[in-house]
Amino acid sequence: MPPAGIWIDGLIQSCTYMTMAFGMVLVFSILGILNWTHGQFYMLGAFVVYYAITAAGIPFFISIGITGLIIAGLGILIKKIIIDQVQGDLYISVVTISLIFFFEGAASMIFGMQDKGLAMVLPGVINLGSFSVSYQKIAVVIFTLVVMIGMYIVLNYTKVGLAIRAAAQQPDAASLYGVSVERLSFIVMGIGCALAAMAGGIMAPLYTVNPFIGGIPMIMSLLAIVIGGIGSLTGAIVGGLILGFLNSVVAYHLSYFSEVVLFVLVIIILLVRPQGLFGASLK
Amino acid sequence: MMPFIDYKNVIPKTVIGLLVFLIVLIPVFTTNVATLSMLILSGIWAIAVMGFTLVLRTGQFSLGQAAFMAIGGYTSAIFTVKLGWPFWPSFFLAGVVSGIVALLVGMVVLRVGGIYFSIITLALSEIVRIIAQQWESVTRGTRGLITSMPDPISLGGFEINFFASTVPYFYLTLCLVALTALIFWRIGESRLGRSFAGIALNPVLAEHQGMYLMKYRVIAFTVAGVFTGLAGSLYAHSLTVITPYMLGLWQSIQIMIMSIVGGISSLAGGPIIGAILLYTFGTYLIRLEIYGIQQLLFGAVVVLVLLFLPKGTGLVDLWERFWRKVVWREEEYEPDTPDD
Numbered sequence: 001m002p003p004a005g006i007w008i009d010g011l012i013q014s015c016t017y018m019t020m021a022f023g024m025v026l027v028f029s030i031l032g033i034l035n036w037t038h039g040q041f042y043m044l045g046a047f048v049v050y051y052a053i054t055a056a057g058i059p060f061f062i063s064i065g066i067t068g069l070i071i072a073g074l075g076i077l078i079k080k081i082i083i084d085q086v087q088g089d090l091y092i093s094v095v096t097i098s099l100i101f102f103f104e105g106a107a108s109m110i111f112g113m114q115d116k117g118l119a120m121v122l123p124g125v126i127n128l129g130s131f132s133v134s135y136q137k138i139a140v141v142i143f144t145l146v147v148m149i150g151m152y153i154v155l156n157y158t159k160v161g162l163a164i165r166a167a168a169q170q171p172d173a174a175s176l177y178g179v180s181v182e183r184l185s186f187i188v189m190g191i192g193c194a195l196a197a198m199a200g201g202i203m204a205p206l207y208t209v210n211p212f213i214g215g216i217p218m219i220m221s222l223l224a225i226v227i228g229g230i231g232s233l234t235g236a237i238v239g240g241l242i243l244g245f246l247n248s249v250v251a252y253h254l255s256y257f258s259e260v261v262l263f264v265l266v267i268i269i270l271l272v273r274p275q276g277l278f279g280a281s282l283k
Numbered sequence: 284m285m286p287f288i289d290y291k292n293v294i295p296k297t298v299i300g301l302l303v304f305l306i307v308l309i310p311v312f313t314t315n316v317a318t319l320s321m322l323i324l325s326g327i328w329a330i331a332v333m334g335f336t337l338v339l340r341t342g343q344f345s346l347g348q349a350a351f352m353a354i355g356g357y358t359s360a361i362f363t364v365k366l367g368w369p370f371w372p373s374f375f376l377a378g379v380v381s382g383i384v385a386l387l388v389g390m391v392v393l394r395v396g397g398i399y400f401s402i403i404t405l406a407l408s409e410i411v412r413i414i415a416q417q418w419e420s421v422t423r424g425t426r427g428l429i430t431s432m433p434d435p436i437s438l439g440g441f442e443i444n445f446f447a448s449t450v451p452y453f454y455l456t457l458c459l460v461a462l463t464a465l466i467f468w469r470i471g472e473s474r475l476g477r478s479f480a481g482i483a484l485n486p487v488l489a490e491h492q493g494m495y496l497m498k499y500r501v502i503a504f505t506v507a508g509v510f511t512g513l514a515g516s517l518y519a520h521s522l523t524v525i526t527p528y529m530l531g532l533w534q535s536i537q538i539m540i541m542s543i544v545g546g547i548s549s550l551a552g553g554p555i556i557g558a559i560l561l562y563t564f565g566t567y568l569i570r571l572e573i574y575g576i577q578q579l580l581f582g583a584v585v586v587l588v589l590l591f592l593p594k595g596t597g598l599v600d601l602w603e604r605f606w607r608k609v610v611w612r613e614e615e616y617e618p619d620t621p622d623d
Contacts, residue, residue, distance in 0.1 A: 034398055086589050093344060093401070094543050095589055097536055102582025108575030211575070215532070219409065222402050230398060256417045263406040267391060270403065274395045 002252040004131045007245070012137055012206070013220075014244025015144035016042075019199040021221040021228070021236035022151065023192035029168035029231050030181070030188045033089060036096040037078075038196050039218025040103035041071050043211060045197025046204040047111055050118050060121040060205075064143075067201040068194035075193030076186050100214075107211035115208040122205075136205055143202050147195065148237065155233075164188060168231075220247070223266050229276025238277065295606050307457065310450045319449040321566055322559075323521055326456040329558035330463050330514035332541045334507030336554050337467055339547055340476070341503045342483030343396055347404030348511055349534035350411040355381040355512030356519030356530065357415060360428040363520075365421065370433035374516045381512020382505050389504040393497050408532050415527040427526030430519050456517055463510050464551035470506070471550040479503055537561075540581050544588050546597020553599035560598070 020038055027035045045067045052063035078099070086095050122135040155161035166174040167181050175181050199217070207213065221236075224243045228235020243262065251258035269276070309322065331348055338345045355377035362373035392403045415422045422428060432445040432452065443451045470476045478499050482489040490496055519525040545557020561581070568577040588597060 082586055082590070087593050090339075090342075090344065091543075091589050091594070094539065095586055097346070098540055098543075098582045098585035100582070101533075101536060101540070101578040102586070105575040105577065105579030105582060109573065109579060113574050219405065223406065226399060226402055256413060260410050260413055263410050266406065267403060270395060270399060271391060274399070 010245035010248035018240030021224040023195035025236040027192040039214030041196040042200035043214035045200030049201035071197030072190035072194040232278040235278030325562035332554035334511040347408040350408035351511040352515030353530035355515030359516035377516035378513040382509035385508025389501040393500040467550040546599035
């Protein structure tokens with residue numbers, strides 16, 4: 001049995017993967033494309049928070065909100081000027097994959113390649129008997145809970161949420177009932193990018209910030225989506241939880257080969273249940 | 284009676300033939316090692332890009348082509364360095380091993396295809412990197428394996444010495460590029476190639492016509508895997524070293540970018556143009572020593588190409604458009620390219 005610290009690390013990782021996978025699935029269910037650039041929005045979010053705190057001296061929680069707004073704007077801009085102009089689903093994937101290159105290149109030119117460390121903005125630890133947890137980590141968990149509950153309320157009890165669910169199920173029928181799927185796709189893209197950016201921002205004080213931190217969360221949230229089933233929001237959350245805990249617990253026992261174990265697990269899930277744990281049957 | 288010559292068809296092909304002839308004769312003009320090794324490396328990338336394009340023809344989007352290069356490169360490096368085999372058998376074994384891995388992965392993943400295939404091939408390239416990095420006893424971890432050029436071959440009184448100059452290796456690469464281009468071109472023209480395009484265009488219709496989708500996808504993926512493995516072996520022996528980080532996710536994306544920029548409407552021409560142009564451009568950008576500018580511009584180039592040359596026609600289409608519009612001044616018509 002791994003020590004409690006490992007489990008808490010797993011919980012922190014799950015929170016990131018859950019938030020990112022949730023945003024990706026939300027975008028996928030409306031736009032019908034996977035946004036491969038999601039990890040780079042995570043990275044940009046971390047950078048915005050870093051500079052908001054060190055250069056402008058904005059308080060941590062406000063800067064996370066600002067990050068969400070800025071990156072949501074960026075995502076909507078990309079949707080408007082690039083994704084909408086390219087024809088064909090395949091080429092949209094190509095464009096979003098090459099935007100990974102674009103953003104990492106831009107970030108390393110503007111911010112530099114070296115690691116940047118953010119001092120703990122919420123110092124102090126809470127003692128729980130044999131082990132202790134820093135407030136920073138608790139903030140990550142609380143943030144994720146707030147985001148998830150917020151998204152649950154938005155999706156289930158508001159008109160926008162109703163429109164999103166309707167458009168995800170039947171875009172044509174939804175537009176017949178007066179839902180502008182076009183405008184909805186911008187809202188959803190904004191929400192998805194903001195979730196990734198805020199996840200990056202809230203994690204920034206825990207790890208170092210550099211232009212390449214987006215890769216691992218992106219791959220992991222892709223795998224989480226595969227486990228949960230593409231297009232299923234519950235699946236994204238459960239997949240993120242499974243993957244985060246599994247990653248840190250397996251890494252405790254197997255060190256470097258843990259990722260191989262995860263990939264093999266995902267391949268087995270694909271073989272046994274191609275639509276994922278919570279997905280409907282494949283189109 | 285004079286035979287009718289379609290000069291509009293013949294003249295562009297003659298120009299292409301002359302260009303190819305010039306490339307073949309480059310070692311006559313210059314034996315500069317830098318120029319030749321740049322051409323060698325762009326040829327190697329061209330093979331990998333052709334493989335990617337063949338897989339893309341079936342509508343599948345592989346993000347792990349560099350992993351097959353790594354598998355090929357490590358296979359031939361391990362067999363020559365650790366087991367002391369000569370170059371040639373390990374070179375062919377590299378293709379075989381890479382093809383077998385492609386066959387197995389394809390049989391597992393291509394059942395579902397689509398986005399799942401992209402994600403799993405992406406995961407595959409990470410798995411290969413982690414194994415290469417951690418299996419210290421065989422791959423020497425991050426230090427990498429030091430390979431060497433092929434042994435000299437004596438043909439009668441004439442000896443091909445790979446150590447003395449880069450020229451023989453240039454011709455070896457050129458032969459493999461030509462062979463790959465020929466085979467892929469023939470596949471594209473054959474019934475098999477039309478089946479590939481058909482299952483990409485409308486999988487449901489193709490399945491109802493009695494085509495077993497997975498068979499064609501696996502064939503394309505395996506053929507691509509074999510040639511990419513051979514290219515990987517050439518890559519490892521040309522750089523005389525192979526490390527885990529040389530052929531990772533970023534190189535897979537680079538292969539994708541070269542393919543899209545070159546154009547996917549032809550299986551041989553587009554990939555070769557894309558690989559040569561982007562590799563040369565990338566090498567020039569690395570010399571500027573501004574970190575990140577290469578990624579930034581590569582990403583921007585793809586976006587621009589897809590915005591202004593839609594549907595993946597790429598640069599190879601510009602060549603035809605140049606002859607039609609600038610030289611012959613024909614009327615505009617929409618070229619029909621395979622849709623996604």
